[in-house]
Amino acid sequence: MLIRRAAFYLGINGLESWQAEKLRKLCGYFHASVSLFNVSQCCRVPLENSLKVMAAGNKPDDFCLLFIEGMDAELAHLVLLDYISEHFKIFQSDQDFNFVRSSGLECHFHILSASDLKSLQRLDKSELLNQIAASIQTPADSHTLCSLFLNREKHAATVMGPQVALPHIMTELVTVPSIILTSLPEPLDWHSPRGPVRCIIAAALPKPASIEMIRAFTNLSKKLVDENICRLLADAPVQLQAAMLAAMLAQQAKC
Amino acid sequence: MKNIVAVTACPTGIAHTYMAADLLRKGAQKLGIHIRVETQGAMGIENQLSPQDIAQADLVLIVSDIEIEHTARFHGIPISTASIESALTDADQVLQDCLQLC
Structure with missing residues (x-):
């Protein structure tokens, strides 16, 4: 087919x-x-x-x-x-895609590509969060941010639907919200009963975050409860994932 | 039909609070339970439970990894607690356990 x-x-x-x-x-x-x-x-x-x-x-x-x-x-x-x-x-993935314009959110957006992660000898959850933390715009030390992410994961792993994780922190250490999208070719163990993940949407928000930012994220998380959407998102090429992510952040959820 | 009021909350309050609420609503519909879910997230309290909701409830279900606000209003009603993780993994089971207590 x-x-x-x-x-x-x-x-x-x-x-x-x-x-x-x-x-x-x-x-x-x-x-x-x-x-x-x-x-x-x-x-x-x-x-x-x-x-x-x-x-x-x-x-x-x-x-x-x-x-x-x-x-x-x-x-x-x-x-x-x-x-x-x-x-x-x-939508053409080779054209310049402007995440900030599409999502309507003032934020720093970065895609962590497979080639960025190739240099790593072994990829696991904490190593990936370390890489994500290093891509976040912050005056603070990236190790500190990484440990914040890990602390959050300790409460409950942030797997949303199948194959999609949404690790997130809210901290005074960041001033500009950062969203880091990672798309992996192989599923990665996220230490969750809800299975491994391939698409990781990491967010570091300032504390307190603006109401627009919080609303955008609650919109996103409500949508990611849907299994079909998560599958579509995980199967999409990374540029398309970015566009889908921007669209889901931008719109008010219907439900 | 059993009547449950629920409150969900998580440390950051931007993702799991709302996911858990959604799953509880879906699960309750499946099991034929009447449920009202209040979320205590980063946006503050949404879908706040009314005094009538609480008065009619057979059980209060608290799904949270943190201390929730305004617990005094549930005085006199049986309270069941669960972690966010358990609700995300198997909301139906969490609700089934509630039915045992009702």
Whole structure:
């Protein structure tokens, strides 16, 4: 079974009913099943049902993914992409992605890539948290921050849904909020009964944090309770993960 | 139908407080329990339990890794406690245990 994916931002009018109807028609030409996942609203609907698509609560500038599964996914992808690029803004991972602009949060964002971690002889949870702490913008010593992370983990491991962890601290030692995204090729033991993780979203927030920042994080954590979202997030390439993360932080949770 | 009021809280109050609350609500729906969950997180107290909620409750469930605020209001009602970790791992089990106590 072929799976193709397309990521895009809705325009200033969101997703209008005639557009949903046109997308439904285009889907009808193919055997592949297509679903629309609105990351910002945290809602996944089949594209062939335009009523459900409208009910997803699409709002202007929402970040969306199309999942196309089936034997003719390649062809369906081409056709749908053509329509989407005409009406919406396609997300391209090679283009400069601005996390601060997308999430609307004043913060320092950094991606810890697999190559950054290659130099390490052995990767485990505390070593990774050490690396994360070193990427955080702070006047304080990174070892101190690392021990704060580890202390937090002692209370309860911060695994959210499957494969996703959200280690976080709130401390006077940081002045600018930092968000560090790590995507691992292999699952890493996070010392939790909820299993190992591949996608680690680390956050170091100032204490007290601004209400916007706290709201953004509570939005995110409410969404990451959903198993499907966690799987999608863990399976996405790291640039797409960053865009999904920004979208989930930006929007108020529906629930 | 059993009536439970719950309070969730965690050290940072930005993630697990809300996750646990969500899982408890979902679990309670599955088990046919009426539940009201108050979160005591970094945003302060949300979905605050009303005196009526508390008066009607068969049990108070506190899911927290820290001391929670305003415990005096639960005087006279059986209280069950659980860690955040246990609620995240198996919220259904935590609720089942509550039913035993009701």
